[in-house]
Amino acid sequence: MSLLTPQPMPQPSGATAMPAEWRDFFTLTKPRVMTLVIFTAICGLLAAPGSIHPVLGFTAVLAIAMGAGGSAALNHWWEADLDAGMKRTANRPLPAGRLRREDARDFGMFLSGVSVCLMGVAIGWLAASLLLFAIIYYAVIYTMWLKPTTPQNIVIGGGSGAFPPLIGWVAVTGEITAMPVLLFAIIFFWTPPHFWALALFVKTDYAKVGIPMLPVVAGERVTRNHIWIYTLALAPIAIAPWLIGGTSWVYGSISVALSLLFIALALPVARRNAVMGAGVPMAEEKRLFKFSIVYLFVLFAALVADRALETSNIIGPGLLAGGVF
Amino acid sequence: MTPEEEAEYKRRQRSRNLVVAGALVFFVVLFYAITIARLGSQ
Numbered sequence: 001m002s003l004l005t006p007q008p009m010p011q012p013s014g015a016t017a018m019p020a021e022w023r024d025f026f027t028l029t030k031p032r033v034m035t036l037v038i039f040t041a042i043c044g045l046l047a048a049p050g051s052i053h054p055v056l057g058f059t060a061v062l063a064i065a066m067g068a069g070g071s072a073a074l075n076h077w078w079e080a081d082l083d084a085g086m087k088r089t090a091n092r093p094l095p096a097g098r099l100r101r102e103d104a105r106d107f108g109m110f111l112s113g114v115s116v117c118l119m120g121v122a123i124g125w126l127a128a129s130l131l132l133f134a135i136i137y138y139a140v141i142y143t144m145w146l147k148p149t150t151p152q153n154i155v156i157g158g159g160s161g162a163f164p165p166l167i168g169w170v171a172v173t174g175e176i177t178a179m180p181v182l183l184f185a186i187i188f189f190w191t192p193p194h195f196w197a198l199a200l201f202v203k204t205d206y207a208k209v210g211i212p213m214l215p216v217v218a219g220e221r222v223t224r225n226h227i228w229i230y231t232l233a234l235a236p237i238a239i240a241p242w243l244i245g246g247t248s249w250v251y252g253s254i255s256v257a258l259s260l261l262f263i264a265l266a267l268p269v270a271r272r273n274a275v276m277g278a279g280v281p282m283a284e285e286k287r288l289f290k291f292s293i294v295y296l297f298v299l300f301a302a303l304v305a306d307r308a309l310e311t312s313n314i315i316g317p318g319l320l321a322g323g324v325f
Numbered sequence: 326m327t328p329e330e331e332a333e334y335k336r337r338q339r340s341r342n343l344v345v346a347g348a349l350v351f352f353v354v355l356f357y358a359i360t361i362a363r364l365g366s367q
Contacts, residue, residue: 018330019337055362059355122359281362 016282020103026106028076029069029111036247037068037164043185043300044168047307050173059122061185064164066115067131071160073108077147086205108139119171124274127171134163148210149151151217154199155230157276158191165300171295189234190296193227198287200224201282209215220275227288228270235259238299251306265291295310 010042041064045057052060076094084095093099113119113134120128138160138265162184169180199215200223207216215223236243240250265288275278326334 018334019341021337022341053362053366055355055358059359064357122363 003236017261020099024099025073025107027093028073028099028107030072030075033067033161034068037162038065039297040161040183040187040300041065041164041168042303044165044180045172046167047165047183047300047303048172048180049307050172056122057171059118060127061170063119063123063128064133064167066111067135068116068164070111070113070115071135071138073104073111075136075143077104077108078139078143080104082209082211083097085209088205101153112139113129114116119167123171124174125314126174127167128175130167130170134160134167137163147280149212151212151214153212153312154195154214155188157194158195162187178244179241182244182246183300184241185237185240185301186234189237190292193234193262193290194296196223196227197269197285197292197325200285201289208284224270226273228265231262231266231270235263239301247303247306248310250309251302254257254302255299258299260307262291262295 022190038061041061045060046051076092078100080092080094083089083092089095094101094104098251112132116128116132116135119131129296138157142153142157142160145155149155165183165187166176169183170176173180180219196214200212200220204213206213214226239252239255241247242255265284268284269288272284272286
């Protein structure tokens with residue numbers, strides 16, 4: 001596939017004569033994905049040392065959400081032909097013919113541009129540059145280039161979901177230090193076990209449209225090994241904010257407990273040889289997937305709670321808090 | 326275009342226009358608030 005030309009998708013006649021509903025534009029922004037983006041961005045914002053005016057904090061989160069929505073719209077535009085070939089996505093606004101393809105592209109470009117300018121003008125140009133890079137990373141590097149070419153696409157895609165807390169943190173502090181990079185790394189390493197656990201028990205149509213997902217290309221055994229490796233790598237990274245003194249024992253103890261539980265739940269998944277569709281219940285895989293969602297929410301909430309307790313002097317600061325972290 | 330289609334066409338256009346107008350008003354208010362917030366922090 002050419003990097004700069006989306007594959008042609010036949011435009012349905014008739015339906016496009018009507019102006020699209022505003023709801024279809026809203027759907028292009030992937031609102032469900034955006035809730036996680038907003039949550040992690042707010043956590044990054046609240047966990048950062050220092051303070052930000054509530055209006056500016058709201059604006060930073062809004063800009064991040066708009067950037068995520070814009071890049072999601074560009075993803076819809078580029079993958080319209082793939083979406084048309086998959087049951088799960090066939091009813092999206094573009095493959096269903098409720099929206100013209102170029103309108104989705106223009107909407108995505110406009111939303112992305114406005115989000116970066118808003119972040120730059122209201123907050124600062126370092127946060128705006130990170131936002132711009134995140135949009136390009138998701139819309140171009142991931143969607144157009146690596147998703148259709150490598151079975152490691154989930155790992156790379158995880159990078160785009162990892163930017164919001166980093167940008168939220170930088171919006172407050174104005175600088176990139178070890179702590180926001182660790183927040184980025186937590187989501188980056190959390191994504192593969194999360195999605196591959198799902199891929200083990202939910203059959204997708206990706207193979208039908210030529211997207212090389214790991215379980216299809218390399219098999220379930222390799223996928224299980226990958227889940228195990230990324231889970232082991234995630235644990236020290238999740239605990240690292242405490243180890244480097246960026247948080248107190250409150251976050252430290254919660255992250256240790258959560259990480260041990262994650263490993264305990266990933267172990268049976270890694271050791272099993274159950275195959276989807278073979279009549280074997282995939283209880284372990286489903287449990288790991290559900291827990292991974294709880295894991296991320298509780299971990300980030302603990303980070304915010306830790307900062308709140310420290311700010312209100314209920315607990316002492318982290319060993320090196322107030323310093324470079 | 327039948328009368329029903331025309332009515333639907335106008336309804337969609339009107340709802341989109343309202344959303345765009347709402348977004349514009351929101352951003353006017355937001356930029357005013359941003360200006361006040363930034364002036365206050367200097």
